[in-house]
Amino acid sequence: MAIVDYGSSNLYSVINACKYFGFEVDITDNPQMIRNADAVILPGVGAFQQAMKNLERLDLIEPIKDFVESGNPFMGICLGLQLLFESSEEFGATKGLGLVNGTIRKFPNDLEKNFKVPQIGWNTIVDPKNGNWENSPLNSLKSEEFMYFVHSYYADIEDIGAISSLTTYNGTNYCSSLQKDNIFATQFHPEKSGEKGLEIYKNWFNSF
Structure with missing residues (x-):
């Protein structure tokens, strides 16, 4: 399994989650290792625009797209979810990987209601299909479980x-999470979300 290192990543908490379940990981910015991996995790924290610049500088954009095209399991976490989209409004319009249709937008500030941006802390995830997340890495969770979020854009x-x-x-x-073909991605941090968050990694690992 390869964890993509592009200079914008929460690597150590993700690595620890993988090792907790006995998975060996390669932390890499090598394009060929990413293409040849059996599974890939794209983590991330920070700014969308800088992250895309880093991916471009390291020549990782096409290898990531090639890997997703291969059909092997791919997971994005936090900024790693956002980068999958067509574009982001952060610091002006910035093109993303274009693997998921849509745009990354900023939360509106509403200080009168004491809602601050970024969102930092626990919030619930809800199943929009009322299907108990069958055939999903969320399948052992119940709707309205709490997960840990840190982000200004959605x-x-x-x-x-x-x-x-x-x-x-x-x-x-x-x-707050998506599944499209072989892509699974979360806006929240499963590795920082306690036992239920770690279950998501376990379920994803067990899917391949």
Whole structure:
């Protein structure tokens, strides 16, 4: 399994989650290792624009797309989810990987209601299909489980059928996880979300 190292990643907490379940991981910025991996995790924290610049500088954009095209399991976490989209409004319009249709937008500030941006802390994820997340890495969880979030921007997704969970913050109902073909991605941090978050990694690992 390869964890993509592009200079914007929460690597150690993700590595620890993988090792907790006995998975060997390669932390890499090598394009060929990413292409040849049996599974790939794209983690991330920080700014969308800088992350895309890093991926471009390291010549990792096409290898990531090639890997997803291969059909092997791919997971995005936090910024790693956002980078999958067509574009982001952060610091002006920035093109993303274009693997999921939609745009990354900023939460509105509403200090009168004491909602601050970024969203930092625990919030619930809700199953929009009331199907108990069958055939999903969320399948051992119940709707309205709490997960840990740190982000100022959210996914305004066009692929409605790809939404795995929804979360509401400051009146904005947004996609907090998605599943599209071999892609699974979360806006929250499973590795920082306690036992239930670690279950998501376990379920994803058990799917391949």
